[in-house]
Every structure is written in C-alpha cells, then in structure tokens.
Amino acid sequence: MPTIKVAILGFGTVGEGIYRILQERKEAIQKETGYTIDVHSILVRNKGKVRLTIPGTKVTDDVQEILSNPEIDVVFEAIVGEEPAYTYLSEAIEKGCHVITANKAMFAKHGPALLKHAQFRDVKVCYEATTAGGVPIIRTISSLLPADRVRRIRGVLNGTSNFILTKMREEGISFEAALREAQARGFAEADPTDDVGGMDAFRKLMILSTLAFGKQPDWQDVPIVGIDQLTIPDIADASKGNLRYRHVANITIEADGTLRGSVGPVLIEPGHQLYGVDGVDNAVIVDTEHLGALTLIGPGAGMYPTASAMVGDLLQIIGKRETVALTS
Amino acid sequence: MPTIKVAILGFGTVGEGIYRILQERKEAIQKETGYTIDVHSILVRNKGKVRLTIPGTKVTDDVQEILSNPEIDVVFEAIVGEEPAYTYLSEAIEKGCHVITANKAMFAKHGPALLKHAQFRDVKVCYEATTAGGVPIIRTISSLLPADRVRRIRGVLNGTSNFILTKMREEGISFEAALREAQARGFAEADPTDDVGGMDAFRKLMILSTLAFGKQPDWQDVPIVGIDQLTIPDIADASKGNLRYRHVANITIEADGTLRGSVGPVLIEPGHQLYGVDGVDNAVIVDTEHLGALTLIGPGAGMYPTASAMVGDLLQIIGKRETVALTS
Numbered sequence: 001m002p003t004i005k006v007a008i009l010g011f012g013t014v015g016e017g018i019y020r021i022l023q024e025r026k027e028a029i030q031k032e033t034g035y036t037i038d039v040h041s042i043l044v045r046n047k048g049k050v051r052l053t054i055p056g057t058k059v060t061d062d063v064q065e066i067l068s069n070p071e072i073d074v075v076f077e078a079i080v081g082e083e084p085a086y087t088y089l090s091e092a093i094e095k096g097c098h099v100i101t102a103n104k105a106m107f108a109k110h111g112p113a114l115l116k117h118a119q120f121r122d123v124k125v126c127y128e129a130t131t132a133g134g135v136p137i138i139r140t141i142s143s144l145l146p147a148d149r150v151r152r153i154r155g156v157l158n159g160t161s162n163f164i165l166t167k168m169r170e171e172g173i174s175f176e177a178a179l180r181e182a183q184a185r186g187f188a189e190a191d192p193t194d195d196v197g198g199m200d201a202f203r204k205l206m207i208l209s210t211l212a213f214g215k216q217p218d219w220q221d222v223p224i225v226g227i228d229q230l231t232i233p234d235i236a237d238a239s240k241g242n243l244r245y246r247h248v249a250n251i252t253i254e255a256d257g258t259l260r261g262s263v264g265p266v267l268i269e270p271g272h273q274l275y276g277v278d279g280v281d282n283a284v285i286v287d288t289e290h291l292g293a294l295t296l297i298g299p300g301a302g303m304y305p306t307a308s309a310m311v312g313d314l315l316q317i318i319g320k321r322e323t324v325a326l327t328s
Numbered sequence: 329m330p331t332i333k334v335a336i337l338g339f340g341t342v343g344e345g346i347y348r349i350l351q352e353r354k355e356a357i358q359k360e361t362g363y364t365i366d367v368h369s370i371l372v373r374n375k376g377k378v379r380l381t382i383p384g385t386k387v388t389d390d391v392q393e394i395l396s397n398p399e400i401d402v403v404f405e406a407i408v409g410e411e412p413a414y415t416y417l418s419e420a421i422e423k424g425c426h427v428i429t430a431n432k433a434m435f436a437k438h439g440p441a442l443l444k445h446a447q448f449r450d451v452k453v454c455y456e457a458t459t460a461g462g463v464p465i466i467r468t469i470s471s472l473l474p475a476d477r478v479r480r481i482r483g484v485l486n487g488t489s490n491f492i493l494t495k496m497r498e499e500g501i502s503f504e505a506a507l508r509e510a511q512a513r514g515f516a517e518a519d520p521t522d523d524v525g526g527m528d529a530f531r532k533l534m535i536l537s538t539l540a541f542g543k544q545p546d547w548q549d550v551p552i553v554g555i556d557q558l559t560i561p562d563i564a565d566a567s568k569g570n571l572r573y574r575h576v577a578n579i580t581i582e583a584d585g586t587l588r589g590s591v592g593p594v595l596i597e598p599g600h601q602l603y604g605v606d607g608v609d610n611a612v613i614v615d616t617e618h619l620g621a622l623t624l625i626g627p628g629a630g631m632y633p634t635a636s637a638m639v640g641d642l643l644q645i646i647g648k649r650e651t652v653a654l655t656s
Contacts, residue, residue, distance in 0.1 A: 021475055021618065028474040037647040134619045139471055140464060146356040147349055271606065274624055276599040290349065291462045291638040294626040297601055299619060308618040311475040 003320065005040040007066045009088055010078035011050060013057075013268040014102055014129075015042065017307025018076050019052065025311070033318045041066045067091045073316060076310055077101040086110045093117050093125070100313045102129035104305055105194075108203035112210055126313030131204040132157055132282040134305025136312065141212050142288060148290045150212040154250040155284035156277050159300030160188045160195035161227045161247040164280045165265075168235045169244060175228060187280055187301070195273040197226035198247065199264045205249040205261060208284075217251070219260040225264030243267045246274045246307060273297070329358060332646065333368040335394045337416055339378060339387075342430055342457075343370065344636025346404050349379065353639070361646045369394045374478045393524040394615060401453035402645060404638055414438045421453070428641040429521050430457035430634055433522075436531035440538055444526070454641030459532040460485055460610040461635025462627040464640065467612060469540050476618045478540040482578040483612035484605050485532040487628030488516045488523035489555045489575040493593075494606045503556060514609055515629070526575065526591045533577040533589060536612075545587040553592030560581035570596045574602045602627070603619045 009014045022029075022037050030036055034122050041058040042052055050059055058065070075092040077084045077099060079156065085106045089099045093114065103105055107114070107130045111195055118125040128138045132155065141150065156162050161180055167178035179196065182188035192199045202224050209216045236244055241297060246268050251261040268274045273295040277283040282300030287293050299305040304317075334350075336343045348364050350357075358364055369386040371394055378387055382606055386393070394400060395416065403420040405427060407413045410552050413434045417427045421442065435442070435458045446453040456466040460483065469478065490508055495506035507524065510516035520590055522528045532554050555575050566573055574596050579589040596602045601623040605611040607641045610628030615621050627633040 025475055032474040134467060135622065136471060137378060140468065143464060143467055143640055143644070144636075146360040147353055147643055148636050269602045270598045273604050278599065278602050290632040292630075292633065294463065294624070298620070298622040302620075304618040305620060307477050308472075312471055315475055316471070324491055325607045 001034065001036050003038050003189055004073045005071050006037050006074045006076060007041040007043065007072050008039065008076045008078065008315070009043040009063070009066070009085075010080075011042050011044045013303040014078040014306050014310070016052065016257070017303040018078065018310055021304070021307055022310045024152060027317070029315070034317065035318055037314070040072060054186045061137065063088055065220055067095060070095070072097055074098045074314060076314075077103055078310070079103060081106075082106045082109060086114075089114060089125075090117065093121050096121055096125045098126070098317050100126045100129075100310050100317075102127075102310060103129040104200065104207065106205050108206045110217075111207055115210075118196060124317050126310075126316060127207065128313050129306045131207050131311040132284055132296075132299070133159065133300040133302065134309055135282050135284060135296045135300070136309065137208070137284045137286075137296055137318070138211060139312070140294070140296060141208070144286070144288060144291065144294075145212070148288045150253070150286060150288050152250070152252040152287040153205070153208050153212055153284065154248055155245050156274060156282050157201040157249045157284070157300075158195055158198075158247060159190065159280035159282055161198075161201070162277065162278045162282070162300070163187050164196065165227055165235075165245050165247065167189070168230070168232070169239060172232060172236065174232055175230060196228045198224040200248060201249040202263045205251055205263060209251050209259060209261070212286075213251075213253050213259060215259065217261050222251070222261035222263065229263055243269055244275055246277065248274070271284065329364050330363065330579070331364045331366050332531050333366050333399050334368065334400045334402045334404060334642070335369040335371065335400045336404045336406065337371040337394070337413075339370050339372045339392070340406065341631040342406040342634045342638070343404070344380065346406065346638055347382070349632070349635055349639045358642070360593040361643065363646055365642070368400060369397070386484070388415040391416055395423060396591050398533065400425055402426045402642060403480075404642075405431055406638070407431060408433075410434045410437060414442075417442060418445065419451075421451055424449055424451060426452045426454070426636050428454045428457075428645075430455075430638060432528065432531050432535065436534045439535060440544075443538075452645050454638075454644060455535065457634045457637040457640050459535050460612055460624075460628065461487065461628040462637055463610050463612060463628070464625045464637065465536070465612045465624055466539060467596075467640070467644070468622070468624060469536070472616060472622075473540070473621065474615070476616045478581070478614060480578070480580040480615040481533070481536050481540055481612065482576055484574050484602060484610055485529040485577045485612070485628075486523055486526075486575060487608035487610055488520065488525075489529070490610070490628070491608045492516050492604065493555060493558070493563075493573050493575065494522065496558070496560070497567060500560065500564070502560055503558060524556045526552040529575060529577040530591045533579055533591060537579050537587060537589070540577075541581050541587060542612075543587065545589050550589035550591065555593055558593060562591050566595055571597055572603055574605065576602070
C-alpha cells in the first residue's frame with residue numbers, strides 16, 4: 001500500500017492530537033483512501049519533554065532535519081505565533097510539500113502569500129483549523145464556491161470571549177472574575193489581550209474574507225471592539241430584555257465590491273441562530289446569493305476538534321489524488 | 329479547454345435551477361476548475377411545455393437518447409418518485425456516467441444499491457440535495473469520516489412540517505389552516521401525507537444513516553410520528569412554557585453497533601440549537617467522537633438551494649480529477 005509521509009511541527013496539545021488521531025484511525029484511513037499515513041518526524045522544542053512514546057517516528061528539535069528531507073509529503077504546522085511558522089511553511093512549500101496549518105495569527109497576515117506560493121509549486125495549503133476550531137467553515141465555503149457567491153459572513157469566532165460572556169450572564173459575575181475562570185480552565189492564555197480585545201476574532205474574519213471574497217479590507221478600516229468594556233449591569237440589562245451579548249465578527253461585500261468589516265459585542269434576541277451559542281462554541285453564518293443563510297455551530301477550540309480538522313485537511317489532500325473517468 | 333457534457337433528467341424547478349446556475353456561473357467554473365460545462369441534453373415530459381429557450385442543448389422526451397449517448401459524462405436527476413428514476417440512474421451508472429440526484433424517496437430505498445453499483449463501475453453517486461435541501465450535510469459528514477466517528481444525528485429534516493409548526497405557533501391557527509397556507513405558498517404537495525406524517529423526514533434519516541454508519545436500521549423498528557396530531561392547545565401550552573415544537577428525526581449508534589431511530593415532535597427550550605430553526609429551514613446536529621456536536625442550519629428547500637447543492641456535487645466530481653504530487 002502506498003505511504004504518505006507526514007511531519008508534525010510543534011507537539012503541544014494540537015500536535016499530539018494529530019498524532020493520536022492518525023494512530024487511532026490508521027486502518028480506517030487505509031481502508032477509505034488506500035494510503036498508509038506514516039508520521040515520519042515530529043519537531044519539538046525540547047526533546048526531553050516529550051510525553052508519548054513514539055515508535056518509528058523521528059523526534060527532533062532541528063527543523064532542517066524535516067525541511068531538508070525530500071521524503072516528507074505533508075507538513076502539519078501546530079506552532080503558535082507568526083514566526084518561525086511562516087518561514088518554516090514557506091520552506092516546506094518551496095520543497096514541494098503540502099502544508100496544513102492551525103496558525104491563525106500567521107495565516108491572517110501571510111495566508112495570501114502562502115496560497116500564491118503554493119499555486120506556483122502546485123501544492124496545497126489547508127487551513128481549516130485556523131478558523132472556528134472544529135467547525136468546518138473553510139471547507140464549507142470552499143465547496144459553495146464557485147457555484148455560488150458569498151455576500152456576508154458573520155459569527156462568533158472567539159471561544160474565550162464567548163465563554164466569558166456566557167459565565168457573566170449565567171453567574172452574574174464581572175468580566176475580570178469570568179476571565180480568571182477561563183484562565184483556570186485553560187480556555188484563556190496568560191495574556192488574554194488578543195482574545196478579549198477582539199484581535200483574534202478579527203484575524204479569523206480576515207482569513208474568511210480572503211477565502212470568500214479573494215481579498216481583505218484595509219485592516220485599519222475595520223473597527224475592533226472587545227468584550228472587556230462590558231460590565232455586570234450591561235449584561236443584567238440585556239438579560240432583563242431576554243437578550244444575550246455575543247461577540248460578533250461581521251463582513252459584507254457591497255454591490256461595488258467594497259468590503260465592510262466590524263468586530264464587537266452585539267445584542268442577540270431569542271430565536272436568532274447565535275442566541276444558543278454558549279460557552280466555548282463558535283458559530284458562523286454565511287449569506288450567499290443562491291443558498292440564502294447557512295449557519296454552522298460547533299466547538300471553537302480543543303485538542304481533538306482542532307486536530308481532527310487538520311486530519312480532515314490531510315484527507316482532502318489525499319482525496320484529490322483519486323481520479324475519475326470523464327470521457328471528454 | 330476540456331468540456332464536461334452533462335444531461336439533466338427532469339426540467340421542473342430544480343432541473344431549471346441547475347441549468348440556470350450552470351449558465352450564470354459558467355465562467356467562474358471554467359476559471360476555478362479548468363473545465364467548460366456543456367448542458368448537452370435535457371429530458372422533459374412534454375416538449376411543448378419548456379419555458380426557457382435553450383440554445384445548443386438537445387431537449388428530448390426520450391430518455392434513451394440520453395442514456396445511449398456515450399458522450400454524456402454526468403447525469404443530473406431531478407425527477408420525483410422511485411421510478412423511473414432508479415432505473416434511469418442504474419442505466420446511467422452502467423454506461424459509466426457519474427450521477428447526481430435530489431430524489432430522496434428513491435435514494436432512501438435504492439441508495440445503497442446505487443452506491444455499490446457505482447463502486448464497481450468506478451463512477452461517483454452524489455446526493456447532497458436529497459437531504460436537508462441546501463444544507464451541505466452529506467459533504468460535511470463525508471469529510472468528517474474517516475478521521476472521526478459519528479455517534480448520533482438528529483435534526484429538522486422536513487421544511488413543510490417546520491413551516492406548519494411555525495405558523496401554528498406564531499398565528500395560533502390550526503394544523504389544517506397552516507397546512508392550507510403551506511400549500512398556497514407552494515411549500516406543501518397537494519398530497520402532504522409524506523411531509524406531515526413524518527415519512528419524508530424518515531427517508532432522509534435513512535440516507536444519513538447509510539452515510540454515517542454504513543447501514544440502516546430495520547425500517548419497521550423506527551417509530552414515525554407526524555405533526556398532524558398536534559392541536560392549537562398543544563402548541564399554546566408549549567408557548568406558555570416558552571417551548572417550541574420541532575419535528576425531529578433522530579438516530580443513535582449504541583456501543584454494540586445497534587442503531588436506534590425515531591421520528592416525531594419534540595419540545596425544544598430556548599438556547600437549544602433547534603429553537604431558532606423556523607419556517608422552511610432545516611437543521612442537523614451531528615455528534616461525533618472527536619468533534620463533539622456540530623450543527624448546520626439552512627434552507628430546507630427551494631429551487632436555488634437544491635439546484636446549487638447539485639451543482640456543488642458536480643464541482644466535487646470535477647475537483648477529484650485534479651491530481652496533486654505526493655512523492656512516495
């Protein structure tokens with residue numbers, strides 16, 4: 001059976017999740033695709049800290065051992081931050097590898113360049129896990145295009161903010177107290193600025209904009225408001241009116257092609273698709289010309305949702321190899 | 329540029345929608361896929377009744393003119409009822425055509441046989457439009473497998489029933505009055521038995537069962553309850569408690585592999601993902617091992633949603649031709 005050799009850059013929760021799913025589902029993937037997936041190498045920061053025993057896989061802290069190996073077909077990238085992730089993926093593409101990333105900060109900024117580069121090298125760049133965690137929004141929008149036209153995308157794209165808003169409403173606690181709970185439960189970083197200030201949701205919105213509209217608005221033209229200004233009375237007032245605050249990222253294309261984006265708290269009424277999106281869930285509503293409104297709701301983060309989105313990307317890359325007979 | 333020749337069987341609203349989308353999006357599809365789509369033939373019941381002028385396309389009432397033509401690559405089937413649709417698609421597959429169907433009554437029963445047949449002939453059977461209209465649930469579940477395992481699927485799968493329940497709640501009218509309005513607005517058939525009795529939702533559930541679990545439960549083991557027994561007081565009582573009736577189709581796989589299905593009205597509370605699914609919308613919640621719960625909500629019917637789902641199927645078939653370089 002033909003083998004596909006993959007490397008995993010970064011072995012935190014997501015990287016480990018990818019490894020685990022590829023092991024657990026090895027036979028199912030063989031049966032379905034005809035390929036054996038071989039995790040050839042894993043890049044770690046500290047070789048002493050690897051928790052799993054990994055037979056048959058090279059564990060290294062030198063990225064060049066991976067990038068200079070012509071046997072690697074696909075690189076999974078599960079590192080945090082723009083660099084060195086962007087440089088690693090550029091090199092991988094240059095070497096003819098397909099790449100799969102979960103890195104939203106890197107991809108919001110460098111995604112267009114990586115996609116262009118990949119086109120020249122005839123490889124794929126997959127990024128389902130960058131946006132809305134386990135919600136397959138990239139694949140869904142990709143498959144709607146080119147038979148349809150997207151007009152608007154809006155959604156709850158940051159699970160941390162949504163968890164905090166949910167806690168504030170359900171328990172009547174302050175933003176600060178809810179944030180501390182999110183941090184204690186591992187849903188928020190030690191520095192939560194990007195999450196609660198709206199920058200993380202903004203970045204995901206830009207990734208969706210590139211996908212759906214082929215371009216991004218000027219970043220400075222998009223107003224970004226976080227949830228950090230919302231007070232206990234704000235939330236209580238909303239609840240009295242049976243409303244809920246959601247942190248909504250929104251982008252619309254106007255008739256002349258202008259993009260209008262915004263990120264900030266919005267009051268939502270019962271019966272609206274975003275009303276029931278509580279906790280760390282994410283949601284995206286896509287308005288299109290032919291389909292009308294399509295809503296997707298699911299887990300916004302977590303080891304398995306993110307990792308399974310990335311394994312799903314791998315299966316898409318493999319699936320493309322299959323050829324079908326078209327007579328003409 | 330290479331050309332893909334397609335035939336459309338049936339030229340009602342859906343068939344016409346397919347034709348229109350393929351014309352409108354011709355250049356976008358060429359640009360994205362590298363293929364020109366040529367609508368080679370259309371099968372109609374009555375040649376005198378065709379509304380559109382269709383230059384360059386053969387309009388025929390003889391299916392053999394289509395099925396015996398070796399040039400046809402893909403057959404779209406937009407006919408109602410099990411037969412002759414099943415026979416036509418069997419013949420098309422036997423001739424080596426890919427087929428795309430929107431026919432749920434036919435596919436619930438004959439889908440497993442058609443899929444098997446297609447495997448032997450190395451062609452594709454696509455059926456996104458059979459289930460939940462424009463909601464891409466088939467593609468979404470397909471792409472979750474084989475990296476994940478589905479545990480449960482539940483949803484609102486019949487737009488007519490959901491429209492009637494919505495009208496009864498919002499306007500306080502009887503089932504009969506709401507049904508008449510659905511019929512007047514074209515959302516219900518002259519004989520609405522399959523919709524309001526639950527059979528239509530059941531069939532879609534069986535299609536999802538085959539996809540997600542590789543099998544269906546014995547049909548007679550699945551209790552099917554329609555919405556036709558719900559009275560004005562039932563709905564009013566629910567509303568007093570801030571609840572809404574939804575007609576929910578549900579299937580679960582137990583640890584020993586047994587499938588348990590049910591179809592019937594269920595009371596839903598605010599904050600539940602199905603609470604806001606009003607009118608002719610459909611919704612599906614998929615529970616999986618790795619992802620948790622994923623919800624999709626969108627238009628359950630309509631010319632463009634159904635037709636654009638079928639054109640999306642065509643793009644999936646074309647996309648598969650693309651080969652990517654895997655070094656090993």
